[in-house]
Amino acid sequence: MTKKMAFVGAGSMAESILSGILDSGFLAKEDILVTNKSDFERLEHLERQYQIQYVEDKQETVTDARIVLLAVKPYDMEAAIASIRDYLNTDQLLISVAAGVSTDTISEMLGREIPVIRAMPNTSAAAGESATAVTRGRLATEEHLHTALELFRTIGTATEVAEEDMHTVTAIAGSGPAYVYYLVEVMEEAAVAAGLGKQTAHELLIQTIAGAGEMLKSSGLDPAQLRKNITSPGGTTQAGLEALDEGEFQKAVISCVETARERSIELGKK
Ligand SMILES: NC(=O)C1=CN([C@@H]2O[C@H](COP(=O)(O)OP(=O)(O)OC[C@H]3O[C@@H](n4cnc5c(N)ncnc54)[C@H](OP(=O)(O)O)[C@@H]3O)[C@@H](O)[C@H]2O)C=CC1
Ligand SMILES: O=C(O)[C@@H]1CCC=N1
16 A cells, blocks of 8 residues: 555644654655645645645545545634545545544544544654654554554654543643743743843753753653752752742643643534
């Protein structure tokens, strides 16, 4: 069977995934096809940037693909599926990365017996560092699951979760990088306000986040212990953490995850 993969929806998530896949060598550029609804300039940009193929015609995009990856907004899913439904066949695997939308809803929209995998990657895929969770619809076999895991493992880690957990996964891992970037933005602003050069602050923060990530990955210590290792009694870290607690940091973060999770549930209902 062909190795081709078609992206229906060529926005930021599709670009992160396809650039990661190309870097990993999992697929060659001639095996990747992309299509959009109407933004053909965007398709031309992707073609120039990654030498992949773009086709305006949906039938041509999906017919020969082994995997069809839907990367459109949840509210565009119905129209996107309607535009490709008739050109799919039961040997293909449909993977959706849309937040909130269940595999049953996707199958209903399809109205055909096509295997569906729902995945939640994040934009760190572009750097080969996505944390992706996948779950399978009722027609997807172990082999389909294996294919999806293999695909997403080329752009980071990939793990299977129960479908009911996908909303939580979306809140912490799909959206998660944005919260980290926001933290960096705010820390940078505070450092600049205190007189540090913007570039210096930026470089220090990038390495601080990367280093902390590496420690979480490789030290074998849990985050609470890593935090304690930095927190000298009466020192600067303790003072900083107390200020975070006064600002109700925990409450804000819990509310952030809960609200994002609820939004994922709402997106799935529309
Ligand atoms: N961004 C992220 O960090 C993550 C996003 N996701 C999920 O990925 C999906 C896409 O998000 P994102 O890439 O950010 O969104 P973007 O808005 O960047 O991209 C969406 C793309 O879908 C295209 N599109 C819309 N309708 C159709 C259609 N009927 N047929 C074909 N293409 C269509 C749009 O094309 P046009 O401009 O022509 O309308 C656009 O290029 C969402 O469902 C989101 O929940 C999941 C994990 C992380
Ligand atoms: O914000 C969103 O809805 C998407 C899903 C996860 C990350 N971005």
